[in-house]
Amino acid sequence: MQRIYLDHAATTPTSPEVVKAMLPYFTDAFGNASSIYSYGREARGAVEEARTKVAELIGARSEEIILTSGGTEADNYALKGVAYANERKGNHIITTSIEHHAVMEVCKFLEKRGFKINYLPVDKYGLVDPDDVKRAITDKTILISVMHANNQVGTIEPVEEIGKIAREAGVCFHTDAVQTLGHIPVNVDKLKVDLLAISAHKFYGPKGVGALYARKGTRLVSFMHGGEQEKRRRAGTENVPAIMGLGKAVELAGQEMGEEAERLAYLRDKLIKGLGEKIDHIRLNGHPTRRLPNNVNVSVDFVEGESMLLNLDLEGICASTGSACSSAILEPSHVLLALGLPPEQAHGSLRFTLGRENTEADVERVLEVLPGIVARLRAMSPLLKTQK
């Protein structure tokens, strides 16, 4: 059976060109980037070349790029790094109720250690109100963290406006750009951010590598202690092949992003429209226009997400859900609940995230298969009857 992968927000296939760029650094140019002989210098050159590519794509200087093991580490570093560097200045952090766990769980960790966290609400589309940010700032505020775009519902946040507010108040501003970098333009000066988290495997790079942009002058405590790598901020021998992969993925994204975003937005809109036409009692989650070009998130009334996913998987279609029937807490996605969805609609959510290898035929296949799945599950749903 031909499989259709529609979960690019979870991860993307590593581009063959990226793999090609990585390979020599496993075997031939295997040196430790800290060594002074030729092998080491080759590795150092590769690391710095990749760093420069990342910096160029986001309008930063290469010395402002800290290479990490991925988006989660970058977010952890940003939050803990700023929190512990500014303990004497203040203990207040402003974030939102829809952040990725890589930010939210760090906030909860810091909360237990005496930091005060504001989790700002969002509107029904998932948008944060910049005025809420402004009102939440106190003289103890040391950090604002608002994601660039939400990973579940695809809503693009007003980061630029919030950046302006943060700058006026003199508060450090972090954004999780894991879902946006390589997909839509990201420029640290335009967004007015001081910290920005990046993950390579979300844009056809390898897993296990990412970066944290930290604007010059941003005070951070070291994340990993050991050797002198990354100016002692993040010790550990550089993962040179992965870093090369990050660099190549960034380079390719810079070349292809614009056209690809347009192509994906067309497929996205076709899928959204088609689902609305073919399935009744279905609604789009997230913002109708301020939306990632590849994200479709819908709630299908009267049916549960995992049972839809399993049925789609039987047809070779890979998607995702905000239902947490499989998690220990049994609560649906905190993002969908923050948007105001009742639990049964949050449990009935489906996310399709499109990518490079998807075609119009893939969208048509989903539109052909899903209505039947929904009808079959609705026939056994006790919720439908009560609505009659």
Place this chain on the structure above:
Amino acid sequence: MPDPWSLYSEKVMEHFKNPRNVGEIENPDGVGHVGNPVCGDIMELYIKVNDGIIVDAKFKTFGCGAAIATSSMVTEMVKGKRIEEALKISNKAVAEALDGLPPVKMHCSVLAEEALKSAIENYLNNSPSPP
């Protein structure tokens, strides 16, 4: 094709794909309604009882793969059983009959047991004389 990393056993998937006894029973002798939308599983179980024997059982379920499979399995298990035997069906028995459930899904088998007990209780409360 068996998939060793699959969340569910082949038996669970078989019941998920072809659930037995889906629907409602008209004029049932007992109805059980358990679960809630917050946890994402709602089960309704209907039974028809003749001379103290469950002669038919049907279900309607909103929930994940395990919720649907345990509903299907519990209806299969109770059919033809005496009320007192049916009351002894435990969630573990339902899970075992499905060749096991992942630990995070055991609550679905609990729900199936509760749905059955609640349907039987409803029947016993409604029946004019003890079976």
